[in-house]
Every structure is written in structure tokens, then in C-alpha cells.
Amino acid sequence: MKIIKFKTKEQFKYKRKVIIKNLILNIFIGIHDFEKKKKQKVRFNIDVETNSNIKPSNKDFSTIINYETLVDKIKTLVKKQHHELLEELAENIFKIIFQSKLVKKVNVKLEKLQIIKETESVGVDVTKNRL
DSSP states (O other): OOOOOOOOOOOOOOOEEEEEEEEEEEEOBOSSHHHHHSOEEEEEEEEEEEOTTSOOBTTBGGGSOOHHHHHHHHHHHHHHOOBSOHHHHHHHHHHHHTTSTTEEEEEEEEEESSSSTTSSOEEEEEEEEOO
């Protein structure tokens, strides 16, 4: 008689993301003189992929990325500093987010909503991975 052993341990592979969707802030951004004098609406969409091997715990907040804290840090960043380029702003957002060792990958999409009349928006979409 042949005995068949079944695996009892389930294993999963998955991704965990923190999402900030359609955050719209009125900020100073741009290289033109008029952009340095008048704020523009910019839409922020940010996906933060975290280390899925670390189990989130409500007793230990170091196991999660707090989206409220991220939004607050982005608001502080854009209030503190004029950015000439969306790419420059994206890099500063990366610096903030990658301070956490939990972060594996970040996608930042930034769109100016009112700069070109014939468009709904123009912008950049940048992804950065931790090596």
C-alpha cells in the first residue's frame, strides 16, 4: 500500500500596496514666471508597494505605511518649497517615502490640471524600485 502525503502548509505570494488616489493640492510649480506667482492644481496618485513578508499589526505601526502620514508629509513638502519641475517634485516624494525600509516600489503620477486649456491634465508618471 502506498501512502500519499498532502502538504498541509498553505503558501501565498502577494503584493501589498498603499494607495493615495486623486489627492489634489493647490501648489506653486513650474518654470514660467506666472507659475511662480500663482498656485496651480496638481493631482497626485501614488502607489507604494511594501514588503509583503512583514505581517501588518495594529499593535506595531512600524509594520505598515501610514497613508495619512504620507499625505501630511507631501502637503508640508509642497508648502515649504516651490518646485520648477514635476520630475523634481516626484524625486522629493520618493525621498520621503523610501525613508521607510518597508517600501519596495513606488509609483508617482503627478498631473497639472489647469495649465493647458485643451487638455484635462498634463504630467509625469515615474516608478522607482529599491534594489
